Amino acid sequence: MNKIKKNTKSKYFNIFHGFLAIITGLVLLITLNSCSNEGGNSNSDKSIVQADSISKPPENILNKHSVQTTFTDPGKFAYLYDDLPKSIKKNCDIIKKQLIHPMEAANMPKVFPKDKLPEDGDFPIVSDMLKDLVRRNNEGLTMDRLPKDRLLVACYHHGLLLASILRSQGKSVRLRAGFARYYEKQMNVRFSHIVCEIWNADKERWELIDPDRNFQNVSDDKFEFPAEVWYNYINDNLPNVKYLGSIGQGDNVYIHSLLLDMAFILGNERNYWHTPDFIFKKDFDINNLKKEQIQVLNQIANLMNDPANNFKQLEKLYNENPFIQTHERTIDNYYERNYD
Template sequence: MDHTRQTAYSDPGRYAGLLDAVPTDIAGLTDVVRNLLIHYRGGEVEFTPDRLEEVNHRWVDEILACDQQRNAVPLTTPREPVDRVAGCCRDFTLLAVAMLRHQGIPARSRIGFASYFTPGFHHDHVIVEYFDRGRWNQVDPQIGPAEHWGFDVHDIPAGRFRSAAEVWLAFRAGEIDGDLYGVAPDLPIRGGWFIRDYVFLQLAHLRGDELLLWDGFGAMADDLSMDLGPTDELAALLVAADAGDRSADTKLADLYRIDPDLHPGRLIEVRSPTGTPPYRIDLGTRRKLPGLSD
């Protein structure tokens, strides 16, 4: 897959010209991302329900439209926290990926778990990977380097972030406690089923479908009652592809194309964290539809 090309999700559309002025260095670029977005659970702003709905912007052109309707200034012009678009780690990453691709740099989003937010717990997280100097570099665009994380947020060292596929294989091998992997220590959204669902999200993002973290499709489920062998095989292929196995990458591409359980269809089930009732979205028309499919 050509990771220099925009996807339907990362394409800035009519706002592409705004990206021309974004800095070309990774530190400057992620500064711009944090200038545009604010985490909806970060505590800096108490959002009204309509503002919270901004976290459901799934396309970069929607994020930029929201920003420009509120600010109507270049992306590098400082915004007050209250004027930034509410989002989550996936949005920080997708916007950074869009900016990098706009500059012709191979970039992709990576789904997994980070160990650096809460000691002893591994939060679900999405980071940027961009290709430079012969390797994929991992960057966390949500957090700033001045926050003293103990490592370079523009080049995350091994072990601080693990892909969903790596975590799933470790879980299946009995090497980790699945209950220490999830949304937050004070929330029940965690465990083996959650890790398994993120394996499918990891594959979707890798193949250019940079879905929301609360989207549901195909083989995703909220339990582990099914045959887990296929998930083990999928995770092993993802890990092998990350290690440079081109045959594994080719097999993943083929499976993603032909297996309806592995890729989103036209309709996506959405269970937003904003408290709105579950709904469906038509990915072709971008229309919101009531209720969930059977």
């Protein structure tokens, strides 16, 4: 992994998140008023079923996902985790007192004025997040943190912090990219989204947790993995909904999410703006991809249906195909590309 760079925010970043906040903020009012646990049920056993969710992964894979990465390592701020609860739900509650999503902030104009920019680009790793949380309130991970003292960040950072906390407790956790269906009925849209997948040792299965929305055991009608989206796309069987992501909508969104999900599985918990270069081009057209490239994407989608048992094959594909590898860039030029 190359050295992680910090960067400054730009007007392009503000434009995109302002647009997203307006749309999803309206929906948030609807969904929060109608159901505070729209994404899942903490008492339900229903969760997304992939092949590896119903069979125990190899021990080396579980061990891999229980170890901190460069991105989740709390560093010298590990002491902040000492007295945290073991309950996943309670830790999600704590996270929501430390972080606030831009779409939530959009509904709090007195606390977060319009010129307040999202801070995703300021915190590439968890230790940076913890450092600034302590700077803003020296009580650390406190439930009494005021909204103005929270980090203004989106789903990726919520997932990163939950993974960091749970790994410090010995749990196996992996970030997952996909598409949230929380607002599909209201808007006919599936948004690109990042959640956590946690190994439940008692039930011997993976379970999805959304720390951003604070949803437990997210059900399969609320989240869609990109491998399934790609399979449906290739077979001309996509549902009549829009797939929307930070990189735009359409073909490149499916690929962006698929490769991000693969990176997470392999332990490369890169920020979503470190996009493989071939889908970053303004003139991207899937019809211009080589047959061999499409075949690689098909292989990835197939292997991602059972990522734990296909780990070595996924790793081999990543190493042997430079076109799908991470291309480091700043968050500024990511949004300049998409919204200039």
